[in-house]
Amino acid sequence: MMSAYIDFIRIRFLMMLAYRVNYYSGIIIYAINIGAYYFLWQAIYGDKETLAGFTVNQMTTYVAVSWMARAFYFNNLDREIANEIRDGSVAVQLIRPYSYLLVKMMQGFGEGLFRMLLFMVPGMIIVCLIFPVTLPTEPMTWLIYLVMLFFSFLINSQINILTGLFAFFVENNEGMMRMKRVMVDLFSGVVVPIAFFPGWLSAIMQWLPFQAITYLPSSVFTGRTPDSEIGQVFGLQVIWFIGLLVPIWWTWRAARRRLFVQGG
Amino acid sequence: MLAIDVKDLRKQFNVQKNREGLSGALKDLFKREYNEVTAVKDISFQIPEGEICGYIGENGAGKSTTIKMLTGILVPTSGHIKVNGFIPYKDREKFVGGIGVVFGQRSQLWWDIGVIESFQLLRKVYRVSEQDFRKRLNELVERLQLGDLLNRPVRKLSLGQRMRCELVASLLHNPSILFLDEPTIGLDIVVKTEIRDFLMQMNKEQGTTILLTTHDLQDIEALCSRVIMLDDGRIIYDGGLDELKNRWSKGREIQFQFARHTPIEKLKQLTESLDVTWTPENDVTAKMWLPHAVNVSDALARVVGGVEIRDIKIFETNTDDIVRGIYQSGSAAVSKETSQS
Numbered sequence: 276m277m278s279a280y281i282d283f284i285r286i287r288f289l290m291m292l293a294y295r296v297n298y299y300s301g302i303i304i305y306a307i308n309i310g311a312y313y314f315l316w317q318a319i320y321g322d323k324e325t326l327a328g329f330t331v332n333q334m335t336t337y338v339a340v341s342w343m344a345r346a347f348y349f350n351n352l353d354r355e356i357a358n359e360i361r362d363g364s365v366a367v368q369l370i371r372p373y374s375y376l377l378v379k380m381m382q383g384f385g386e387g388l389f390r391m392l393l394f395m396v397p398g399m400i401i402v403c404l405i406f407p408v409t410l411p412t413e414p415m416t417w418l419i420y421l422v423m424l425f426f427s428f429l430i431n432s433q434i435n436i437l438t439g440l441f442a443f444f445v446e447n448n449e450g451m452m453r454m455k456r457v458m459v460d461l462f463s464g465v466v467v468p469i470a471f472f473p474g475w476l477s478a479i480m481q482w483l484p485f486q487a488i489t490y491l492p493s494s495v496f497t498g499r500t501p502d503s504e505i506g507q508v509f510g511l512q513v514i515w516f517i518g519l520l521v522p523i524w525w526t527w528r529a530a531r532r533r534l535f536v537q538g539g
Numbered sequence: 540m541l542a543i544d545v546k547d548l549r550k551q552f553n554v555q556k557n558r559e560g561l562s563g564a565l566k567d568l569f570k571r572e573y574n575e576v577t578a579v580k581d582i583s584f585q586i587p588e589g590e591i592c593g594y595i596g597e598n599g600a601g602k603s604t605t606i607k608m609l610t611g612i613l614v615p616t617s618g619h620i621k622v623n624g625f626i627p628y629k630d631r632e633k634f635v636g637g638i639g640v641v642f643g644q645r646s647q648l649w650w651d652i653g654v655i656e657s658f659q660l661l662r663k664v665y666r667v668s669e670q671d672f673r674k675r676l677n678e679l680v681e682r683l684q685l686g687d688l689l690n691r692p693v694r695k696l697s698l699g700q701r702m703r704c705e706l707v708a709s710l711l712h713n714p715s716i717l718f719l720d721e722p723t724i725g726l727d728i729v730v731k732t733e734i735r736d737f738l739m740q741m742n743k744e745q746g747t748t749i750l751l752t753t754h755d756l757q758d759i760e761a762l763c764s765r766v767i768m769l770d771d772g773r774i775i776y777d778g779g780l781d782e783l784k785n786r787w788s789k790g791r792e793i794q795f796q797f798a799r800h801t802p803i804e805k806l807k808q809l810t811e812s813l814d815v816t817w818t819p820e821n822d823v824t825a826k827m828w829l830p831h832a833v834n835v836s837d838a839l840a841r842v843v844g845g846v847e848i849r850d851i852k853i854f855e856t857n858t859d860d861i862v863r864g865i866y867q868s869g870s871a872a873v874s875k876e877t878s879q880s
Contacts, residue, residue: 534614
C-alpha cells in the first residue's frame with residue numbers, strides 16, 4: 276500500500292515535469308521579488324549596521340532563503356481540494372481504499388520535490404550570483420535546515436488542507452483561500468521577519484503556526500538562532516505538525532457527514 | 540447470502556437558501572437559512588448475490604444518492620445498510636476493496652497519465668499481486684478489445700474507449716459487487732451492446748452482483764432480471780421486468796397493411812362492438828390499438844373477415860412508453876396501486 280502512496284509522489288512529479296515550461300517564468304518572478312526586497316531593505320537600512328538584530332547581510336540572506344523555501348513548500352492543495360469538493364469528483368476519491376488526505380499530501384510532496392529540484396535549486400544559484408548572499412558552510416546546518424524545511428512543507432500543507440476542507444461547509448471558500456495565502460505570506464515571515472513586528476503582534480505570532488513555516492527555519496539557517504535553541508525551535512515545528520492533525524481529523528469527520536455530492 | 544441489504548434508508552440534505560436581492564444577501568451573510576431536502580425516503584430492499592438489478596427513476600429521484608450511500612461515499616441520515624457484510628461508511632477503506640464502481644459521468648482514471656499507468660497505480664492501491672493483475676488485465680483487455688489503447692493518455696480517448704477503460708479499472712481487483720451509475724450514457728449502440736454483453740458474461744461466469752442505474756431501458760431489458768423503480772425518494776416498484784410490463788402496459792397495437800385503399804370508417808365499422816381505436820397511417824396501412832381486455836384473436840377475426848390483408852405486425856407497448864407512463868402518472872397513484880397488488 277505504501278508503494279501506492281509513493282507512486283502518487285512519482286506521478287505528480289512527472290506531471291509537473293510535463294508542464295515544466297510554466298515554471299521557468301516562476302523562477303524569474305521569484306528572482307524579481309527577491310531583488311525588490313533586497314533593494315527595499317538596502318534603502319531601509321541606509322547606513323545603519325543592524326535592525327532588530329539583523330545585519331544587512333543577514334537580511335539579504337534571510338530574504339533569499341525565505342523566498343526560495345517558499346518555492347518549495349508552496350502548493351495549491353487548498354484549491355485542489357476545494358475544486359474536487361465543488362465539482363463532486365471527491366466522490367471518486369472516496370471509492371478507493373486509501374486515505375484521501377494522505378494522497379493529497381503525497382501529491383503535494385511530489386509537487387514540492389519538483390519545485391525543489393527545478394525551481395528552488397536553480398533559483399538559489401541565480402540569486403547567489405546576483406546578490407551578496409552568504410550561505411552557511413557547516414554541513415550540519417544544511418542538514419537541520421532540510422529537515423526543518425520538510426516540516427515547513429508539512430505544516431503549510433496542513434493549513435492548505437484545512438482551508439480546502441472548508442469547501443464542505445461553505446458554498447465558495449475562494450475568499451478564505453485568498454485570506455489564508457496573504458496570512459501565510461505575512462505571518463510566516465516571508466515578507467517581513469517576525470522580529471520586525473510590533474511587540475504585541477510578535478507575541479501573538481508565538482502562538483500561531485505560521486512562524487514555523489518560514490521564520491523559524493530561515494532563522495536557523497541564517498545563523499540567527501543560537502545552536503542551543505535549535506532543538507527547541509525544531510520541537511515547536513513538530514508540535515505544530517502534530518497539533519494540526521487534530522482539527523484536520525475533526526473537520527474531515529464532520530465533512531463526511533455533510534458531504535453533498537454536486538451533480539447528482 | 541445477501542449482497543446488499545438496505546432497511547429504512549434515509550438521506551437528508553441541508554440546502555442553503557439564497558434570499559433575493561441585496562437585503563436578502565445581507566441577511567444571508569448573518570443568518571443562513573436552510574431547506575431540508577429528503578433525497579431518499581426510508582427505502583428498503585435486498586439484493587442476493589449474483590443478481591443483476593436495475594435501479595431506475597427520473598432525474599432527481601434519488602438513484603445516485605442511494606448508490607453513493609451504498610458505496611460508502613455518503614453517510615446516511617438514518618437506516619441500516621449492509622453491503623458485502625460491511626457497513627459502507629464505517630469501514631470505508633476496507634469495504635471499498637471489495638466493490639467496483641463506475642460513474643458514467645465522472646472519470647476515475649488519472650487524466651494526464653497513460654491508461655496502463657492508471658491501471659498499475661490502481662493495482663497498488665488495491666494491493667493486487669502482479670501475477671493476478673497480469674492475468675486479469677489480459678482477460679479484460681482481450682474481452683473489451685483495449686489492446687492498442689493502453690499506452691495512450693486518458694485525455695486522448697474517445698468516450699467509448701474511456702468507458703471501456705473505466706470498466707476495466709473498476710474490475711482489476713475482482714470485486715464481488717459492481718455498482719454502475721449510468722454506465723452507457725452518451726455511448727453509441729455498438730459500445731453499448733459490447734458493454735452489456737460483457738457485463739452479462741461476467742455475471743454468468745463469476746457471479747458478480749451488479750446494481751446499475753440507467754436512463755436507457757434497453758440496458759435494463761438486456762441485463763436485468765429485476766428492476767427497482769424509484770420516484771421522489773421512494774420505491775414504487777420492485778420486481779421482475781416482465782411483471783412490470785404486464786402490470787403497466789395497457790394494451791398493444793396491431794398494424795395492418797391492406798391490399799387496397801381502405802377507408803378508416805369501414806374498419807371502425809368492422810370492430811364496432813370492440814373497445815379499440817384506429818389510427819390511419821396512409822391509404823393502405825392503419826393501426827389498431829386494443830387494451831388487454833380485448834382478445835387479439837377476436838379483433839383480428841373481424842378485420843380479416845372484412846378486408847383483404849397483406850401484412851400484420853403486432854407491437855407490444857415498449858418499456859420506454861410504460862415507464863414514461865408511470866413517471867407521468869405521479870407517485871401517489873402509483874404507489875397505491877402497487878400496494879394493492
